[in-house]
Amino acid sequence: MTAELPGERPRAASGGELAGLLAKVARGDEAAFAGVYDHFATVVYGVVRRVVRDPAQSEEVTQEVLLDVWRTASRFDPSEGSARSWLMTLAHRRAVDRVRSAQASAEREIRASRAATDYDVVVEEVETRLDAQRVRRCLDSLTELQRESVTLAYYGGYTYREVAALLGVAVGTVKTRMRDGLIRLRDCLGTDS
Amino acid sequence: MRLRRTDPHTLAGAYALDALGAADRENFERHLLGCEACRAEAAGLRDAAGWLAEPAAAVPPARLRAQVLAEAARARQQPPPVRGTARVRRSWHGIGWRAPRLAVAMAGAGMLVALALGTLLLSTQHQLRVQEAHSSQIAAIMNAPDADIMTVQARTHGSATVVMSHAAHALVLTTARLPALPSTECYQVWLMGTHRTRSAGRLPPPKQGMTPPMIVAGLAAGDQMGVTVEPTGGASSPSAPPVLMLALPAG
Numbered sequence: 001m002t003a004e005l006p007g008e009r010p011r012a013a014s015g016g017e018l019a020g021l022l023a024k025v026a027r028g029d030e031a032a033f034a035g036v037y038d039h040f041a042t043v044v045y046g047v048v049r050r051v052v053r054d055p056a057q058s059e060e061v062t063q064e065v066l067l068d069v070w071r072t073a074s075r076f077d078p079s080e081g082s083a084r085s086w087l088m089t090l091a092h093r094r095a096v097d098r099v100r101s102a103q104a105s106a107e108r109e110i111r112a113s114r115a116a117t118d119y120d121v122v123v124e125e126v127e128t129r130l131d132a133q134r135v136r137r138c139l140d141s142l143t144e145l146q147r148e149s150v151t152l153a154y155y156g157g158y159t160y161r162e163v164a165a166l167l168g169v170a171v172g173t174v175k176t177r178m179r180d181g182l183i184r185l186r187d188c189l190g191t192d193s
Numbered sequence: 194m195r196l197r198r199t200d201p202h203t204l205a206g207a208y209a210l211d212a213l214g215a216a217d218r219e220n221f222e223r224h225l226l227g228c229e230a231c232r233a234e235a236a237g238l239r240d241a242a243g244w245l246a247e248p249a250a251a252v253p254p255a256r257l258r259a260q261v262l263a264e265a266a267r268a269r270q271q272p273p274p275v276r277g278t279a280r281v282r283r284s285w286h287g288i289g290w291r292a293p294r295l296a297v298a299m300a301g302a303g304m305l306v307a308l309a310l311g312t313l314l315l316s317t318q319h320q321l322r323v324q325e326a327h328s329s330q331i332a333a334i335m336n337a338p339d340a341d342i343m344t345v346q347a348r349t350h351g352s353a354t355v356v357m358s359h360a361a362h363a364l365v366l367t368t369a370r371l372p373a374l375p376s377t378e379c380y381q382v383w384l385m386g387t388h389r390t391r392s393a394g395r396l397p398p399p400k401q402g403m404t405p406p407m408i409v410a411g412l413a414a415g416d417q418m419g420v421t422v423e424p425t426g427g428a429s430s431p432s433a434p435p436v437l438m439l440a441l442p443a444g
Contacts, residue, residue: 030262043247046250091246155245160210179204
């Protein structure tokens with residue numbers, strides 16, 4: 001069903017499903033790769049677009065990320081983390097690397113004004129999914145400074161030093177808030193499923 | 194520079210959010226190699242961070258699917274990593290450190306860098322020949338079929354990476370980011386056996402925080418390797434508790 005409706009995901013494929021798909025992709029299975037695309041293209045494109053902003057560049061980066069998946073699926077090692085985490089790391093890193101290498105400082109300032117608050121505004125609204133709701137609820141359980149630190153870094157692509165400057169707080173404070181915020185997020189996502 | 198004095202553990206969150214600059218990221222990843230608890234924490238936080246993508250989900254242009262699938266069909270895939278000649282142990286008991294697969298790749302790369310640095314710094318032909326002989330000994334140990342690779346954290350700061358061949362009774366030692374010493378002191382390496390302790394010589398001076406590979410030969414069963422801080426000329430026996438200590442696995 002997903003093959004006909006590439007924009008919709010039934011639900012995020014479970015970690016096990018994705019790991020299974022990746023194992024097939026590593027062996028050159030193009031149908032399995034199409035499965036990865038159908039399950040994850042919206043979330044990959046979404047996060048890339050949030051960080052990169054520019055639609056044309058976002059499309060480019062999304063394509064690079066998915067081709068990375070194709071090329072390097074054999075390097076995925078389940079002992080180092082979940083398949084989903086591996087894929088999201090590829091996507092987020094690529095997006096962040098793109099903005100850090102290319103973004104002019106003026107553009108970064110504009111993004112700064114938006115990035116922190118609009119994590120729940122999507123470019124093209126995907127049907128509301130349980131996972132997204134769960135994440136929003138968990139984000140809301142963070143303290144304000146934790147949430148700002150985490151979202152500026154993740155959605156804005158800022159380094160912790162930049163986040164500290166944007167928030168006008170000490171670098172050490174931001175580091176701690178990022179870690180505490182993610183720990184709280186992790187615990188919330190883990191217990192709330 | 195500042196990072197080196199900061200407790201790297203606190204960077205786990207920023208790392209998981211890709212909020213470290215290139216240099217900070219590299220330092221932190223080096224730290225991860227020697228810290229299993231940190232790797233586990235970083236993996237957990239990374240997993241949590243990855244879920245933040247969910248609320249951002251957005252439908253890509255429909256043409257992208259066909260483009261990506263067509264590109265993939267044309268792109269060669271990377272082969273899986275294959276264990277090289279070095280035999281990797283996943284863990285040893287009794288000392289509390291591990292040799293993760295990642296460490297093998299990183300330590301290997303680190304040593305190549307160290308080798309390259311060592312070679313570059315030599316000028317005369319004679320020195321070059323000595324260096325080549327030294328390098329081929331190092332290569333022989335590193336490529337030995339029974340080579341084990343291990344990384345151990347120093348008590349102070351920094352870490353040591355050891356590639357050991359039982360058959361050759363020898364190991365190659367490099368260190369990274371050990372605290373700098375005043376000119377009146379040096380690091381000295383010891384083999385501490387059940388009956389006696391032998392000096393294996395002084396650690397070469399670090400280049401950009403890393404010591405070039407040093408060969409320690411004449412290993413005996415039951416030896417531990419220790420590194421102490423001694424007066425510059427070296428000592429005949431360790432005069433202080435080791436800053437790092439490694440029980441060498443039995444063959």
